[in-house]
Amino acid sequence: MSNTDFALAVEDLTVSFDGFKAIDTLTLYIDKNELRVIIGPNGAGKTTLLDLICGKTRASSGSIKFKNTELTRMAEYRRVRMGIGRKFQTPSIYENLSVFQNLEVSYPGGRSVFGALGFKCTDEVKAKVQVVAEDIGLADKLDTEAGLLSHGQKQWLEIGMLLMQEPELLMLDEPIAGMSSRERELTAELLQRICKNRAVIVIEHDMEFVKRIAHKVTVMHQGKILAEGPMEQVQADPKVIDVYLGH
Numbered sequence: 001m002s003n004t005d006f007a008l009a010v011e012d013l014t015v016s017f018d019g020f021k022a023i024d025t026l027t028l029y030i031d032k033n034e035l036r037v038i039i040g041p042n043g044a045g046k047t048t049l050l051d052l053i054c055g056k057t058r059a060s061s062g063s064i065k066f067k068n069t070e071l072t073r074m075a076e077y078r079r080v081r082m083g084i085g086r087k088f089q090t091p092s093i094y095e096n097l098s099v100f101q102n103l104e105v106s107y108p109g110g111r112s113v114f115g116a117l118g119f120k121c122t123d124e125v126k127a128k129v130q131v132v133a134e135d136i137g138l139a140d141k142l143d144t145e146a147g148l149l150s151h152g153q154k155q156w157l158e159i160g161m162l163l164m165q166e167p168e169l170l171m172l173d174e175p176i177a178g179m180s181s182r183e184r185e186l187t188a189e190l191l192q193r194i195c196k197n198r199a200v201i202v203i204e205h206d207m208e209f210v211k212r213i214a215h216k217v218t219v220m221h222q223g224k225i226l227a228e229g230p231m232e233q234v235q236a237d238p239k240v241i242d243v244y245l246g247h
């Protein structure tokens with residue numbers, strides 16, 4: 001297996017569930033600082049691919065390398081420590097804590113929600129919270145209880161909680177689901193900002209949004225890659241129109 005300059009190198013990846021190959025000899029490379037969008041019909045294997053990368057699901061065969069380190073047999077928490085962040089569709093924020101506290105508890109080695117002794121909210125943590133809060137557009141909401149935020153703001157807060165850990169690969173599953181059109185616009189800007197110093201993978205069905213954010217699009221179908229390239233190229237591909245965009 002070769003060393004690569006990619007942030008993420010997935011090679012010949014396969015996972016079978018009772019003989020059904022949800023991911024089938026898939027190869028995919030993601031550059032550092034790249035924002036890649038994965039599209040494809042329901043059941044194509046998009047979520048399963050993210051599950052394999054973050055360690056929620058174990059591969060049957062193949063290789064996943066992150067910064068040239070083989071991940072396939074590494075525990076999920078170690079992948080997080082290596083710099084892989086994953087956001088699921090439903091936000092998992094602490095509704096009773098303030099925006100500031102939600103960000104603070106996400107700082108690596110920081111205070112746990114249960115208030116571990118010995119942790120001081122240092123200037124370093126405060127400064128980091130401030131930077132992240134500005135990135136996610138919640139700098140004026142630091143004292144607001146998270147439960148009072150709008151749906152979109154909750155999603156941004158969860159992205160912020162991941163950013164506190166400075167991930168080098170961030171994976172987001174349908175980040176704009178349920179958002180207003182203004183929130184979608186702001187999320188596009190947010191994603192463009194945060195991919196400047198990390199690789200970002202987004203699963204998305206909203207083609208207008210994909211057009212706005214994607215550097216490159218990967219189209220999945222039946223556990224394999226059907227097409228890959230700039231949005232204009234993928235959109236004009238008859239195979240993609242046939243299985244996905246034409247529906």
Ligand SMILES: Nc1ncnc2c1ncn2[C@@H]1O[C@H](COP(=O)(O)OP(=O)(O)OP(=O)(O)O)[C@@H](O)[C@H]1O
Nearest residue numbers: 017018021022040041042043044045046047048049
């Ligand atoms: N743990 C599992 N056990 C059995 N089958 C599974 C498991 N996880 C996923 N699958 C199957 O693998 C296939 C791919 O599912 P996956 O959720 O990855 O698709 P998807 O592209 O994310 O679809 P959607 O756009 O609907 O979210 C589906 O047929 C699904 O039923």
